[in-house]
Amino acid sequence: xxxxxxxxxxxxxxxxxxxxxxxxxxxxxxxxxxxxxxxxxxxxxxxxxxxxxxxxxxxxxxxxxxxxxxxxxxxxxxxxxxxxxxxxxxxxxxxxxxxxxxxxxxxxxxxxxxxxxxxxxxxxxxxxxxxxxxxxxxxxxxxxxxxxxxxxxxxxxxxxxxxxxxxxxxxxxxxxxxxxxxxxxxxxxxxxxxxxxxxxxxxxxxxxxxxxxxxxxxxxxxxxxxxxxxxxxxxxxxxxxxxxxxxxxxxxxxxxxxxxxxxxxxxxxxxxxxxxxxxxxxxxxxxxxxxxxxxxxxxxxxxxxxxxxxxxxxxxxxxxxxxxxxxxxxxxxxxxxxxxxxxxxxxxxxxxxxxxxxxxxxxxxxxxxxxxxxxxxxxxxxxxxxxxxxxxxxxxxxxxxxxxxxxxxxxxxxxxxxxxxxxxxxxxxxxxxxxxxxxxxxxxxxxxxxxxxxxxxxxxxxxxxxxxxxxxxxxxxxxxxxxxxxxxxxxxxxxxxxxxxxxxxxxxxxxxxxxxxxxxxxxxxxxxxxxxxxxxxxxxxxxxxxxxxxxxxxxxxxxxxxxxxxxxxxxxxxxxxxxxxxxxxxxxxxxxxxxxxxxxxxxxxxxxxxxxxxxxxxxxxxxxxxxxxxxxxxxxxxxxxxxxxxxxxxxxxxxxxxxxxxxxxxxxxxxxxxxxxxxxxxxxxxxxxxxxxxxxxxxxxxxxxxxxxxxxxxxxxxxxxxxxxxxxxxxxxxxxxxxxxxxxxxxxxx
Numbered sequence: 001x002x003x004x005x006x007x008x009x010x011x012x013x014x015x016x017x018x019x020x021x022x023x024x025x026x027x028x029x030x031x032x033x034x035x036x037x038x039x040x041x042x043x044x045x046x047x048x049x050x051x052x053x054x055x056x057x058x059x060x061x062x063x064x065x066x067x068x069x070x071x072x073x074x075x076x077x078x079x080x081x082x083x084x085x086x087x088x089x090x091x092x093x094x095x096x097x098x099x100x101x102x103x104x105x106x107x108x109x110x111x112x113x114x115x116x117x118x119x120x121x122x123x124x125x126x127x128x129x130x131x132x133x134x135x136x137x138x139x140x141x142x143x144x145x146x147x148x149x150x151x152x153x154x155x156x157x158x159x160x161x162x163x164x165x166x167x168x169x170x171x172x173x174x175x176x177x178x179x180x181x182x183x184x185x186x187x188x189x190x191x192x193x194x195x196x197x198x199x200x201x202x203x204x205x206x207x208x209x210x211x212x213x214x215x216x217x218x219x220x221x222x223x224x225x226x227x228x229x230x231x232x233x234x235x236x237x238x239x240x241x242x243x244x245x246x247x248x249x250x251x252x253x254x255x256x257x258x259x260x261x262x263x264x265x266x267x268x269x270x271x272x273x274x275x276x277x278x279x280x281x282x283x284x285x286x287x288x289x290x291x292x293x294x295x296x297x298x299x300x301x302x303x304x305x306x307x308x309x310x311x312x313x314x315x316x317x318x319x320x321x322x323x324x325x326x327x328x329x330x331x332x333x334x335x336x337x338x339x340x341x342x343x344x345x346x347x348x349x350x351x352x353x354x355x356x357x358x359x360x361x362x363x364x365x366x367x368x369x370x371x372x373x374x375x376x377x378x379x380x381x382x383x384x385x386x387x388x389x390x391x392x393x394x395x396x397x398x399x400x401x402x403x404x405x406x407x408x409x410x411x412x413x414x415x416x417x418x419x420x421x422x423x424x425x426x427x428x429x430x431x432x433x434x435x436x437x438x439x440x441x442x443x444x445x446x447x448x449x450x451x452x453x454x455x456x457x458x459x460x461x462x463x464x465x466x467x468x469x470x471x472x473x474x475x476x477x478x479x480x481x482x483x484x485x486x487x488x489x490x491x492x493x494x495x496x497x498x499x500x501x502x503x504x505x506x507x508x509x510x511x512x513x514x515x516x517x518x519x520x521x522x523x524x525x526x527x528x529x530x531x532x533x534x535x536x537x538x539x540x541x542x543x544x545x546x547x548x549x550x551x552x553x554x555x556x557x558x559x560x561x562x563x564x565x566x567x568x569x570x571x572x573x574x575x576x577x578x579x580x581x582x583x584x585x586x587x588x589x590x591x592x593x594x595x596x597x598x599x600x601x602x603x604x605x606x607x608x609x610x611x612x613x614x615x616x617x618x619x620x621x622x623x624x625x626x627x628x629x630x631x632x633x634x635x636x637x638x639x640x641x642x643x644x645x646x647x648x649x650x651x652x653x654x655x656x657x658x659x660x661x662x663x664x665x666x667x668x669x670x671x672x673x674x675x676x677x678x679x680x681x682x683x684x685x686x687x688x689x690x691x692x693x694x695x696x697x698x699x700x701x702x703x704x705x706x707x708x709x710x711x712x713x714x715x716x717x718x719x720x721x722x723x724x725x726x727x728x729x730x731x732x733x734x735x736x737x738x739x740x741x742x743x744x745x746x747x748x749x750x
């Protein structure tokens with residue numbers, strides 16, 4: 001008969017029990033977890049003296065525990081002979097699950113399947129890295145799942161690595177689900193080697209088995225589980241295979257119904273003594289002795305953050321000894337890495353078979369062409385050229401059709417509202433429809449551009465683009481990895497700036513952020529496409545292509561000057577994963593396009609609509625005439641600045657309102673030129689010359705970015721001087737380039 005659960009302090013000396021739950025606050029739960037005591041852990045009373053502290057043994061760790069704390073740990077006593085499994089935790093228990101893994105292993109796919117509409121997105125406390133959380137209910141058991149940032153290791157070189165490590169160490173999840181790529185198991189096991197040292201139980205989700213099989217790689221999940229000593233769940237997340245089994249094993253592991261005896265990696269034998277010496281030195285001074293193994297490993301790796309923490313915890317003489325050991329054994333990192341790879345080799349030897357090692361897979365064949373500098377760069381420019389050409393050829397006729405529909409709507413409303421006050425008709429037709437309505441006609445162009453970019457991302461081409469651009473990026477003091485966030489800038493500068501966190505070097509990260517606003521986002525591209533099409537007609541594609549090319553060249557020149565003069569430093573090595581090419585997942589692409597389009601429509605329906613209405617009011621107050629309005633007076637104050645660039649007060653005002661959102665440039669022009677019924681396409685060619693249009697577009701492309709981008713820059717740079725310098729630089733460069741282009745266009749008679 002199974003005994004009732006009891007508190008740990010009621011066990012006798014040498015008795016063992018399995019922890020059912022800990023009825024205490026987060027602080028005690030976290031400390032106990034770091035020492036190896038959590039739900040499902042097997043513990044033993046090593047020594048007990050009356051009602052005083054006890055000595056508890058958990059695995060290989062022994063530590064003292066007060067009787068009061070021991071009373072809060074509820075266990076199931078283990079009988080001497082039959083193996084005893086713990087009873088179910090109390091009803092209503094919530095399982096906290098951390099979902100982690102390296103990039104491109106299908107983590108987001110599994111998170112979306114498990115959480116569905118229950119997920120919510122925010123930022124980590126004090127951070128700007130995205131935080132995803134969600135809930136999953138299975139047979140009355142609730143799981144709260146946190147999707148941790150993708151990371152290759154648990155060092156402190158990037159924000160993502162720090163967040164993942166700190167979350168596991170402090171939040172103490174009940175279960176860690178580590179997704180691994182079956183087609184690249186060795187690389188994924190390296191992250192597992194670090195995860196196992198952190199304490200919480202780990203389940204390996206062996207994903208992408210179909211990709212592995214296609215490459216002739218067979219992974220025996222049962223053999224892998226036996227070698228690792230922890231649960232392994234075979235999966236193909238894109239086909240929803242294995243997800244149900246994963247949920248079942250998470251619950252079973254949390255209940256203690258799964259065997260969990262992890263096979264931990266060792267340090268290379270020639271440095272095992274160094275590891276033991278470090279453990280002996282630091283362990284007595286740790287509040288959480290159970291973390292000594294992990295901390296000693298990190299010291300040998302040379303982790304700067306952990307070294308700083310240990311230096312603050314141990315006495316000066318102890319730290320001097322630790323430092324002397326590390327200086328004497330500068331190759332300690334190789335011992336850690338070597339030990340892990342010996343462990344990985346032993347694991348994979350028992351569980352992985354390869355049948356087509358001599359066959360060149362499709363990815364290799366394609367990369368043989370696309371990653372060569374001679375062919376890769378022309379292909380890259382050709383791909384982007386086709387994207388923009390298709391955007392214009394397909395999107396512009398659709399945009400004209402939508403603009404015609406907006407004009408018909410404006411005419412219909414004019415007829416219906418004939419008896420209403422003139423100011424109200426003007427506000428609705430010229431302010432709302434002429435402003436926000438003009439911006440909404442961009443939707444066909446944006447849909448096509450979003451779709452092309454989503455396809456390039458999904459098939460894996462963008463990583464190759466970064467690879468072939470590495471040499472060019474080196475010229476401006478960066479490497480190819482910076483090209484990825486910069487490519488995001490073609491969609492929006494905000495994620496481009498936030499994406500700069502993948503750049504490890506502080507100098508290169510700062511320069512990446514500094515240059516990101518020079519990348520023309522979809523809002524600027526939409527304005528560029530619209531105005532060039534309206535004013536230049538059949539030449540629109542060539543004009544826009546030339547302006548875009550000049551913009552990218554200007555980015556390069558600016559980068560060279562800033563990096564060589566103001567940001568000198570040793571460049572970081574270029575290390576980046578090239579994911580396998582895959583067929584585009586049209587559902588994923590559709591969701592991406594839908595999300596980006598909806599975000600644009602929401603902005604048009606809120607910020608841009610509001611700005612359009614305010615602009616219309618300022619353009620008609622106090623007397624109703626635009627030429628005598630408040631806006632006209634403010635614009636004329638700035639007109640002397642714009643005159644050398646061929647910009648009248650209306651275009652200057654459009655540039656100023658574009659700081660709120662770049663699309664406002666078109667909305668403002670629509671209001672100021674009174675295009676409610678006719679449409680900008682008909683009005684602009686008669687209102688703006690070719691030279692002035694070129695100057696306006698050049699300034700708009702380089703001018704101060706939108707408010708959201710400015711906010712992101714200020715937050716990510718964390719340096720007021722550099723932030724102010726970047727704003728001043730953009731203003732100066734935009735003025736000089738606008739002046740040059742305007743007078744060059746007049747001189748050539750364009």
